[in-house]
Amino acid sequence: TQDEEAPKGCKVQREYDRMWAKIRSDVIAGLRAHVHTRRLIITGISLGGGLAAISYVDIQATKEFDNIEVITFGAPRVGNRKWAKWFDSVTPSTRIYIRRDPIAFLPRCLTPICNYRQTGSPIVCYPGKQ
Numbered sequence: 001t002q003d004e005e006a007p008k009g010c011k012v013q014r015e016y017d018r019m020w021a022k023i024r025s026d027v028i029a030g031l032r033a034h035v036h037t038r039r040l041i042i043t044g045i046s047l048g049g050g051l052a053a054i055s056y057v058d059i060q061a062t063k064e065f066d067n068i069e070v071i072t073f074g075a076p077r078v079g080n081r082k083w084a085k086w087f088d089s090v091t092p093s094t095r096i097y098i099r100r101d102p103i104a105f106l107p108r109c110l111t112p113i114c115n116y117r118q119t120g121s122p123i124v125c126y127p128g129k130q
Contacts, residue, residue: 010083012054013116027055028062033072038066045129046103049095051074055121056091070120077116082116084115093120098127 004073031040042059049072056070077101079087088091095118097104104118 006083006086008116010086011080012083013078016050016054016078020051020058024055024058028059029061032062040065040068041071042068043071043073044075046075046108047072050078053078053087053093056087060091072120074098074104074113076103077105078119079117079119081115081117084119087119094123095120096123096125098125102126
């Protein structure tokens with residue numbers, strides 16, 4: 001699905017786009033009503049991390065916040081190569097994941113036409129190490 005707020009050719013997974021579309025207006029209304037700061041950190045774990053990344057685009061477009069950062073934990077890949085590159089150019093984003101966490105590498109790209117990419121500066125956690 002073409003991301004409406006992103007440059008042409010930037011696409012996100014259809015199901016994530018649908019999930020975000022269902023809650024978008026409620027989330028933005030809730031932020032406007034209850035968050036009284038100019039800085040916002042959007043975060044999510046696992047599949048919620050994918051929604052956190054996609055939500056950034058619309059939340060930023062509201063111009064309600066001067067400083068928005070995205071931090072995800074074990075999030076899957078939600079956008080194509082062009083979207084991921086654009087996303088990384090417009091927001092400070094960190095992705096934290098456990099090495100070999102299968103969710104962090106979804107969707108699996110087994111063909112050359114699959115071009116989903118992760119976003120953010122990675123921080124890798126290794127099981128059994130501190």
